[in-house]
Structures are given as C-alpha cells and as structure tokens.
Amino acid sequence: MNNTLSAADALFQDEVRQFLASEYPDDIRVRMDNQIELDRDDFVRWQKILFARGWAGVNWPTEFGGTGWTPIQKYIFANECARANTPRVVPFGLSMVGPVIYTFGNDAQKARFLPDILASNVWWCQGYSEPNAGSDLASLKTTAVRDGDDYIVNGTKTWNTYGQYADWIFCLVRTGTSDTKAQEGISFLLIDMRTPGITLSPIVLLDGTPEVNEVHFDNVRVPAENLIGVENEGWTYAKYLLSHERTGIAQVARSKTRLQHLKRRADATDNGGSSLLNDPFFSKKVYELETDLMALEYTELRVLASLAAGSAPGPASSILKIKGTEIAQAIDELYMEVAGHHMMAFVPAQFRSGFAGNAIGEGTAANAARVFLNNRKASIYGGSNEIQRNIISKQVLRL
C-alpha cells in the first residue's frame, strides 16, 4: 500500500493547476466565491472550456471522446477543481444520459446526441421522480403508448432540476401493462423539451430559489427512434447508471475545500476575545469532521482502486453517498455557526447577479442558512440515505 503520487501523476496535477489558473474565467470564479447564483450561460461557458481542453468526458470511454484518465487522475482533477471552486458540471448530460446513450443506444443515437452532450451544446434534464414515485421509482406512472412511429407520453415528473434551462429530457416511462412487474414495464425515452404538450411548473425551495420543476406531459408525441435500447428494459439502463456513475458522489474534494475555508473563517471570527476556532466545543466538531473526511477520502480511494482492478462498484458506494452527504450537511451547519447572528437574515436577492442594494453581513454570512436549507436535499435525492442503508443492510450485511 502506498499513497504517494507517481511522477506522472504529479505532472498531471501541475497540468490541471495550470489549466485552472489560466482558463477558469475570473467572472465565474468571483460569482462562485461569493455564492452568487450562476445563470445558464455560466454553466455552459465553463463546460465548453473543459470541452475545448478535451476534459468534458471525464468518465467517458476514449472511443466517444472521453479523457481516458486513470482513477487517480480523475481524483486529482476533482481535487483541483474543488480547490479552485469551479462550478459543478451539470450531471444530467455528461454523467447520466451520455453514458446511457453510449452504452445502450444505437449508432444513430450515439451520432446524433453524444457530440452535443460532450460539447455542452445541448442542456439535458432528468425525468425520473413523480409525485407518487419517489423512493419507489419503479412505481412510476407516466405512460408512453405506441402510436405508429411515435410514443404518446402522458404524466407528471417532479424534482426536475434546471428543467427551465433544458433542451432535452430523458425519461423513464411506463410502456408495460399492469400485468408485468413494475420494473419490467419501464422504458428509457429521450424527449425534446420543445415538443408540444410539455409544460413546466417551478417549485420554489426553502432557500427561495426555483431550482426544480414539475414537468407535465399532455399527449406529447415522441418519435419511437428516441427509445433507448429495448422497450421495457429501461429500468436496467437506469440501474446500470446508478451503480456505475459513482465517482464524485462523496463530494470529498468539495467538502475538504469547504472545511479548510471554514477553519480560516472560524479562526478570523471573534468569540469574545479569542477566535471561534479556539472554542473547544466548536473545534471538536470541526476536527472530527476533518477526520471523518479523511476516512471518507480513503474509502473512496479503496473503491476506486477496486474499480481499477476490474471489480464492479458494488454496494460499498452507498457508504460514499451516505457519509458524503452527511458530512457535507454537517459542514453547512458549521458555516451557519460561523456566520453568527447574520445566519438569521434571509436575503436571496443579495446572492443573485445584478444585486445593487446594501449587502447584509460580511461575505457569504447571510447566505449560510440558505445553503444549509438547499442542501437538505442531498440526503434525500440520488437514492435517499434511507434507501442507501437498505442497500447496505441487504446486499452487504445480508440482513
């Protein structure tokens, strides 16, 4: 066992650092550092910069334009991006539907969709959850009924992130009959968001932002050529995605960066004569999170190492999701604590571009509560932490 970077990896780390220093746009960086909400253009611009460097498809096979990086290189890249506080790459195209298309799509679909996904020419969103199908996703009821060369889609999807920015949506739809088991009647369908019959209802979250939507499908006509793979096999493709797209789910790099920044802030925060970081009750929480993160980082490296050795990711990735989100949420809480009195302010407008009023509080103090509230979603989405515990319990412990 060893954990030193090879010479080649050290060089790669330098290369990434240099790229970020020269190519990460100042204006986006300033918005990110001040927690100003990014707009559509900001996300796309950053992703196109990555694409121009050949670094958009971090996990894609080289055959489809991927980087061909080793797990360690991917890890280095994630760390450096986190340290530079770059925007998160919108996952729905590059990390979700892209891999499904290159794994299960036909040649025409690969040719049609993959280049635009890689180049961030097209913004994708996800149509999975429904008002009555959350954790029990397989019980989804949005239907796709074959009509000649098309499917007619009817139903409602919810918790659709950034649908208001999206050009296309990938949907799990019911094509089976009520006779079949729920999972065996689901198809994976690609739908143009401009198709008549699609409407969005924004859902405002506790932080005051309409980040997610309900998407209503009213007799939406979708060409059958937009079906991925085989009808009624959609659940398999979705599950494959869930079990393979696990690098980064722990958000270790981001949490490490945030925790270091938190320590600096706490150190600079007066607590009645001495700094908040010197307060033993506060510092205990900080340093325990730090050791938690070290443990999580090495859990992730162990998972990566076994992936590199050819094993399937397995249920251990559930640990990454559970601990990763809980640690991130604990960090959110500490940021509120550091913010002190100003965590009580609720001023969403201050953290949107174009704000010209009087800023309340120093830096992002008045945003700490909003970040905490928004990030409560992390333990709920992506397979709730309850479901993740079921997975471990059943598949690892065999209880």
Place this chain on the structure above:
Amino acid sequence: MNFDFTEEQQLLADSVDAFMRDHCDFDAHRRIVATDLGYSTQNWARFAELGWLAIPFNEHDGGLGFGPTELSIVFERFGQSLVTEPYLANIVLAGGLLNRLGTVEQKTDWIPRLIAGDAQMGVAYAEKTGRYHLDQITTTAERTEQGWQISGHKIVALNAPNAEAIIVSARGEDELMLFLVNPKSAGIQLNGYPTLDGARAADLELRQVQVDAKARLGNQHAALPALVKTLDEATLCVCAEAVGAMTILLNKTTEYLKTRRQFGVPLSSFQALQHRATEMFIEIEQARSIVAMAVMAAESGIDVMRSVSAAKNRVGRAARLVGQEAIQLHGGIGITDELDVGHYVKRLMMIEALFGNTDWHLQRFAAG
C-alpha cells in the same frame, strides 16, 4: 411539585389557542410575512385588546403583573402557529429593559403605549465582534453637552425596521450603556431585511448619533445585568416557542408517515421510521420538561441563569434533531417553500441563533 396551570393560566392558554385557530393558520402566515411589516397590525391590535401585551408589566404601570409561566404559555402557542408579530422585541425585550431600568418618565412614555399596541420598538445589542458576549461590543457612547454621542455598527436588531425607538447598547465610560434611539436621527443608516422566519430585522450604522441625556436607560452599571436578565427572559420565551413548533413538526411528520405510501405500504409501516419518529417525540418531551424546569426557576428567582442556559442547550439539541428529521422524513416536499414544515424548521433555526446558540449556553451552564 405542581405542573398544573392555575385557572387564570388555563383561561389564558385557551384564549390564545382560540385566537391561533381563528386567525393564525398557515395561509394567514404566508400573507403576513409577504407584507412590508412582516406582521399583521390587525393581529397586534387584537393582542392588545386581549390584554396579552400587558402580561409582563407591573400592575403599577398598567400591566397584568404576570411572569415567566404566562409568557411561556403564550410563546408555546406562538410557536405552534408561526406567529411573527413582534411580541419578543416589543414586550419581552424592550418591555423588559424598561421594566428593569426605566425612570418614571421613561416608563410613562413607553409602557402604556406598548400595552395599547401603539408603539413599536426594536432592540439592538448584537454586533459582529463578541458574538454572544453582550459586553464585548465596539459601539461607543461619548458624553456630550446634551447627552451622548453614539457611533458603531449593530446587526440583526429585531423589529428595528418597524420601530419608532430602538434600544441600542454601547460602551461608554467603561461600562455597558443602553439608549433609546430614534431611528430617524441624523447619522443613522438602517438596512432592514426579512429574517428566516419572515419577520423583520435591521443592521444599523450609527455615525456620531446625538441622543439626549434622558434617552439613557439605566445608570451606574445597571445596564449590563439588566440586559443579561432580559435576554434570559427572552431566551426562555423562545425555548417555549420551540417546544410549540416542534410539537407541530412531530404531528405533521407522523401524519405524513401514515398517509404517504411507497412500495405499496404506508411509510409508517417501516420500523426504522417509527423509531425515528419516536426519537423526535422523546426529544420534544425532554425539551418540554426542561422548559418547565427553567420556568419554575425563573418564577422562584433561584439559579435562573444556569437553568435558562440548560434549557436553551437542551432545547437547541432537540430542535436540531426534530427539525432535520421532520424535513428528511417528508422527503422531497420537505424542502419546498410550499409546505409548512420548512417554515417551522426555519423558525427553529432562528431560535438557535437567538440569545446565544446551543454550545454557547452549554458553556455558560458549565461555567456555573
């Protein structure tokens, strides 16, 4: 040892319950927090009519002469209904300071108007420096011919945007001082904003603000102890309020668990979730108990500071668990603005940050 209400206290409880039922449902809350003031002037007038604004004032000054028990009764119910009317700022904080420090003239000027619901006051004791240490502030008060000159920066002053007078703390002549300040005075810049719970607060910049000598509240080192005691009273109020809010969160959570179905069964059929709801229940009962303990201590006057800190710490820990679990157990809808659950959690978050957080009070408790 008696945990029962007196007949009068029960009447008060029933009266507040009835009002909350009739005027303070979630739709009303939504409408109220969307207003410029962040509270309902109509409700405020009704509070006055019902005599609630008179609760902690001396009978001599036109009040009801009631104490911590009655305040806890009112605040628990405020917590159940997400009340944003500025009772804390006006009656408990400003009223408490006037009670303890006011000259006859100052009391005559303000208390009858507070009781009648005609005056709005704010309180500005917090600064970035010092966090929860009330005396470690940098706002200064310099003696002038007319009285005093105040310069400094106050933050999150509750109800300040609505106030005609703000009680401001400042360091002067080596002691903490309090002043009744007109926010329209020259040299004051007031930046108002909503707080997490929908009520209003402000940051204040004071540049050589001139106040009259008779605007000083208290003298000869009386201000700091009075401020501490008044904030302790307010702390006890918000602890009771938190118990009310948590009770509603538990009710809503158990209701949701029973009605929400996934995998063909109600969520309540999962033992893991039953246990988590039970944990919420246990925490709430512990919180309720420690508030009762602290109220009794406050009534007796014995070991009040330590009891209040014990309560704020214990209630804070309970609120953290109950708030987070209420959202988590509601799944996705728990983080929407539309559902009331998140709004109760936001109020609990406010309470956590008010008057010293969970850890700060643990330290004060430990220090004896």
